[in-house]
Amino acid sequence: MNAPAYNFAYLDEQTKRMIRRAILKAIAIPGYQVPFASREMPMPYGWGTGGVQVTAAILGPQDVLKVIDQGSDDTTNAISIRKFFAKTAGVATTTATEDATVIQTRHRIPETSLHANQVLVYQVPIPEPLRFLEPRETETRRMHALAEYGLMHVKLYEDIARFGHIATAYAYPVKVNARYVMDPSPTPKFDNPKMDNSPALQLFGAGREKRIYAIPPYTKVVSLDFEDHPFEPYRFNAPCALCAAEDSYLDEIVTDDKGGRMFVCSDTDYCEGRQAAGHHGSLSAAPYKEKAGSHG
Amino acid sequence: MTTIAELPPGFVDKVLSAQSTFRSVMDAMARPGSVQRIVPMAGTAGRMMRGTAAIALTLFDHDTPLWLDARMSESSDVTKWLKFHTGAPVVQDASIASFALISDGAALPSLERFALGTNEYPDRSTTVIIQVDSLDTGRSFELRGPGIDGVTMLQASIKPFDLFERLRINETLFPRGIDLVLVADDAVVAIPRTTRVESKGS
Numbered sequence: 253m254n255a256p257a258y259n260f261a262y263l264d265e266q267t268k269r270m271i272r273r274a275i276l277k278a279i280a281i282p283g284y285q286v287p288f289a290s291r292e293m294p295m296p297y298g299w300g301t302g303g304v305q306v307t308a309a310i311l312g313p314q315d316v317l318k319v320i321d322q323g324s325d326d327t328t329n330a331i332s333i334r335k336f337f338a339k340t341a342g343v344a345t346t347t348a349t350e351d352a353t354v355i356q357t358r359h360r361i362p363e364t365s366l367h368a369n370q371v372l373v374y375q376v377p378i379p380e381p382l383r384f385l386e387p388r389e390t391e392t393r394r395m396h397a398l399a400e401y402g403l404m405h406v407k408l409y410e411d412i413a414r415f416g417h418i419a420t421a422y423a424y425p426v427k428v429n430a431r432y433v434m435d436p437s438p439t440p441k442f443d444n445p446k447m448d449n450s451p452a453l454q455l456f457g458a459g460r461e462k463r464i465y466a467i468p469p470y471t472k473v474v475s476l477d478f479e480d481h482p483f484e485p486y487r488f489n490a491p492c493a494l495c496a497a498e499d500s501y502l503d504e505i506v507t508d509d510k511g512g513r514m515f516v517c518s519d520t521d522y523c524e525g526r527q528a529a530g531h532h533g534s535l536s537a538a539p540y541k542e543k544a545g546s547h548g
Numbered sequence: 549m550t551t552i553a554e555l556p557p558g559f560v561d562k563v564l565s566a567q568s569t570f571r572s573v574m575d576a577m578a579r580p581g582s583v584q585r586i587v588p589m590a591g592t593a594g595r596m597m598r599g600t601a602a603i604a605l606t607l608f609d610h611d612t613p614l615w616l617d618a619r620m621s622e623s624s625d626v627t628k629w630l631k632f633h634t635g636a637p638v639v640q641d642a643s644i645a646s647f648a649l650i651s652d653g654a655a656l657p658s659l660e661r662f663a664l665g666t667n668e669y670p671d672r673s674t675t676v677i678i679q680v681d682s683l684d685t686g687r688s689f690e691l692r693g694p695g696i697d698g699v700t701m702l703q704a705s706i707k708p709f710d711l712f713e714r715l716r717i718n719e720t721l722f723p724r725g726i727d728l729v730l731v732a733d734d735a736v737v738a739i740p741r742t743t744r745v746e747s748k749g750s
Contacts, residue, residue: 260563269609272570273646276607277671279577280727280740282694286671310574312567397667397723429694429742431723451697453578468578468695468742 271309278466283428285463301459303375318352323360323518363522366452376458381435493535495526556591576738581691593629608634615645653707670723712745
């Protein structure tokens with residue numbers, strides 16, 4: 253049910269118009285960060301206020317919303333944002349990637365391929381990929397205007413000089429439509445290839461930094477690299493301990509204070525889907541083992 | 549003289565109609581050349597098509613200076629309706645307009661007269677909304693660019709006939725440029741500045 257004290261999806265209509273205009277310009281200029289008049293939201297900065305505002309501006313009563321935090325549908329951030337929209341917009345929610353029409357995400361792209369009727373909304377902490385190289389907004393803005401991205405290549409080169417390889421593992425910079433260098437938000441670089449030529453529209457909202465940007469569907473997204481040090485997505489070399497997936501991004505979970513650990517899919521929906529389909533890993537939950545034992 | 553009570557109405561449900569209209573426009577902008585339908589109905593004034601009226605109610609407000617072509621601006625029905633329902637200030641100088649409404653494409657001014665944005669702020673550009681005769685019959689155009697899987701075709705009957713030749717300025721200006729929204733009754737097609745359009749004859 254709608255909470256009667258609020259407008260549909262919380263934001264007032266004037267704010268939605270302003271955000272909607274910014275979204276349209278963001279789509280028209282792929283990878284360019286459109287400034288917008290970000291509002292205070294009933295949650296602290298850093299908890300997805302940018303993503304929440306973008307979602308609130310696009311969401312309609314027919315939408316089915318999925319919210320993930322580091323791939324998981326079950327963490328505090330994901331649950332509270334999902335409940336927020338269930339309460340203020342009355343929308344249906346889901347954890348199944350393929351059933352969702354709008355997916356708000358913090359720092360992951362779902363493992364299941366997205367389709368054309370979906371919009372992926374990213375929560376972004378620092379939208380400016382050049383910010384830690386050049387603190388002045390006037391300068392980074394000029395660098396984007398001139399497509400002067402040498403500094404970013406210097407940074408990646410310094411990685412190679414120091415570590416022998418490009419050590420940037422998340423928020424790995426990409427070039428969108430051969431023009432703007434863009435921060436993909438702190439997703440692991442494992443996810444970068446999924447941004448390229450995606451059938452789904454990708455929108456990025458940074459609440460504290462007041463920027464919205466976008467990647468339209470079927471747009472070229474290239475991770476920056478060098479000929480002799482090509483981009484390589486990183487994945488810990490192990491199967492998921494619960495579903496045995498060899499192709500998913502893994503979280504490391506510490507299980508005791510004696511160095512015990514397990515690696516499991518960070519995408520909980522993907523992992524649960526595989527387990528339901530009969531895939532089992534080396535550390536699948538006890539009930540499964542008991543069940544298997546009781547048959548024997 | 550028209551009183552407010554005699555003005556054609558806006559949306560019946562302001563909130564959900566604006567949301568639905570926006571999603572159609574957003575999908576149009578994200579998938580250039582695809583024909584999206586605008587479902588919610590609002591009253592229309594003068595030569596304004598219902599799609600145009602819905603877009604105006606969805607995106608215009610006191611923050612969006614508006615430029616009207618001669619046919620629109622000389623109609624007091626149109627200007628009163630826009631003023632009452634959106635509050636958008638109508639400006640004479642196209643180069644400061646957030647949106648331009650064109651009902652007579654044949655009299656479209658040179659695109660350089662609109663705001664093209666700056667290299668630092670390419671988003672500060674005019675979105676030009678042109679009412680056209682048809683977005684499903686007429687000449688064929690081939691579209692390429694972000695939002696399009698390879699190539700897509702658009703059949704449209706539009707004025708001015710050389711619209712897409714004029715739009716070539718977007719190639720050299722990028723990231724500055726003009727984003728177009730074409731409206732025919734309840735159908736809408738967007739041509740953002742990244743889209744390359746080639747005429748394939750009739």
